[in-house]
Amino acid sequence: MINIMVADDHTMFVDGIDSILNKEDDMQVICKCYTGEEVLKQLKVVQPDIILLDINLPGITGIEVSKTVLAEYPEVKILAISMFNEESFVTEILNNGAQGYILKNTGRKELLDAIRTICGGKTYFSKDVTNTIMKSLMKKRMESKGSTKLIPKVSRREKEVLKLIVEEFTTQEIAKELFISLKTVESHRSSLLNKLNARNTAGLVRITMENKILEN
Amino acid sequence: MINIMVADDHTMFVDGIDSILNKEDDMQVICKCYTGEEVLKQLKVVQPDIILLDINLPGITGIEVSKTVLAEYPEVKILAISMFNEESFVTEILNNGAQGYILKNTGRKELLDAIRTICGGKTYFSKDVTNTIMKSLMKKRMESKGSTKLIPKVSRREKEVLKLIVEEFTTQEIAKELFISLKTVESHRSSLLNKLNARNTAGLVRITMENKILEN
DNA sequence: TGGCGATTAGGGGATTACCCCTAGAATCTC
DNA sequence: GAGATTCTAGGGGTAATCCCCTAATCGCCA
Structure with missing residues (x-):
């Protein structure tokens, strides 16, 4: 019962x-x-x-x-x-x-x-x-896809750097991890700041997560 | 047809x-x-x-x-x-x-x-x-509820600071915005780094967004 | 009412991030 | 094969963050 x-x-x-x-x-x-x-x-x-x-x-x-x-x-x-x-x-x-x-x-x-x-x-x-x-669910996906279009394409290497930034690596650590110079990483960083239209690391991470840039 | x-x-x-x-x-x-x-x-x-x-x-x-x-x-x-x-x-x-x-x-x-x-x-x-x-869908909600518990409570003021950090404000700008000293903001920052178990700003933002800390 | 966390604030220093500039080499693209 | 983009790297400097420390004031609550 x-x-x-x-x-x-x-x-x-x-x-x-x-x-x-x-x-x-x-x-x-x-x-x-x-x-x-x-x-x-x-x-x-x-x-x-x-x-x-x-x-x-x-x-x-x-x-x-x-x-x-x-x-x-x-x-x-x-x-x-x-x-x-x-x-x-x-x-x-x-x-x-x-x-x-x-x-x-x-x-x-x-x-x-x-x-x-x-x-x-x-x-x-x-x-x-x-x-x-x-x-x-579908709408949300579509919208998130749509807003992504405002963002210029992030290159393969930039994504690798970005991934490590999000994972709390410092520029030095990223350089060691990817076997490249510190200056190169800084170069990628500034490209990312430009492309994602961010002011600093915080913005970089926020925009990355909001637009799911690392999920492709 | x-x-x-x-x-x-x-x-x-x-x-x-x-x-x-x-x-x-x-x-x-x-x-x-x-x-x-x-x-x-x-x-x-x-x-x-x-x-x-x-x-x-x-x-x-x-x-x-x-x-x-x-x-x-x-x-x-x-x-x-x-x-x-x-x-x-x-x-x-x-x-x-x-x-x-x-x-x-x-x-x-x-x-x-x-x-x-x-x-x-x-x-x-x-x-x-x-x-x-x-x-x-239900499982995910449950899990996200569960994992939130691992994070110590973030105080009211800390959340205000955290919100501005995520919005790309620098420590100086946050100080002006909240009418407090730069050193106070730094103090909140380091508390946040401790509580959220982050190493730097990037981690702060990532953990904040992953756990939706600002959505309460 | 004593303790605890939160909020405030500072000194001083080490590290990291950000900015402006240039520039060769590799790779992709048309 | 020429041009664009990406990846690489550096010099030199400023700004911001992070770290270690202390410490006063406030509110809450057991």
Whole structure:
């Protein structure tokens, strides 16, 4: 038997979920909460297997609740529920302990499927959600590619020097490592400062990491 | 009519795909390739709407081919096909122009679905693949949370200094910006070097960005 | 209320990074 | 094979960082 806590500030929604779940033989709703505070309070009394948690709770948000649950009741699973198919919400809640994420317009069958999957120790994400994530993943990559174009090509040797700079080698150490003169390394350094439009080592490292210059 | 190019080094696989696709009224395989070189060569002659591209091609890999296609034939869609459900492969190919990713054990129906979805301008990822991605996404978040713990807490003022260092301010400029003495900034700098276990400015910046120290 | 970390500040010196300049040799490219 | 780019290297100087030390003041908290 799966013991379920439902947390959402919309009473009708909670009741709807309640009626759907209680029709199932292997599930029972043991607690209904309408605020984040209530969830944390009730958890000291009841032991649900899973919490159906609305992300946009008033007061303490679902994100905050999720953090606390992960820290204090790590055995309790969380299925995040939201109106919004927003990439930021999804990653944020995944970041903080949820095992799944579904939208509020999800059908009965998928809801039951999600609950059983998560209670079986796996993770569950609705198709809409995964699509959103994948798309935003692709977008981010594209954007990072786009901004890279502003940066002139860094030569093979310069990359080697740059790599060592990022790894905290001094100019002298780089010279020894690459079997070249100190002056040569300085020469590469100043080329890099120019090409990457940096003022100093700090900028060199930051720009390198922001644009993932060493990852090709 | 969807014009399809198939690229895989296993002849039997290519022929199998060919026979599946040619049974459909709205699809036709117009070109079969067995190496990456061949794909790039054929693209100068034929105009496919979509390429079914094996990632693990011998010689020029599917990744490389995908990069080139994205750059030179941006209107041509790519559906990546692979034996392996590896997170690194998937992100790499998404990174470089593919609109979809399916596994070789994918059934006929899903293959057709994927092709039609992508040619309709959308993206397609098989369920196995999205699961892998989501899991590795979660893992990474967890790991980054975990590794953060190794780093001693950086104080408020130190973070201010650190932020300016990352933004290429020199010690003198930081002193002016924060209305404190040069020696004070140097003091904070050396505390930071100690706390973050860095040898120099380069390390300071790298560790800061790797651990996202300034994002709180 | 004593201790601890954070913030402030300094002296003095060693090392490193940055800048301006030139310039030959190797390598790639058209 | 000519031209561009890269890799190499140096002289000479200034600015910045890093290191070792001390030390006063402040706030917090057990």
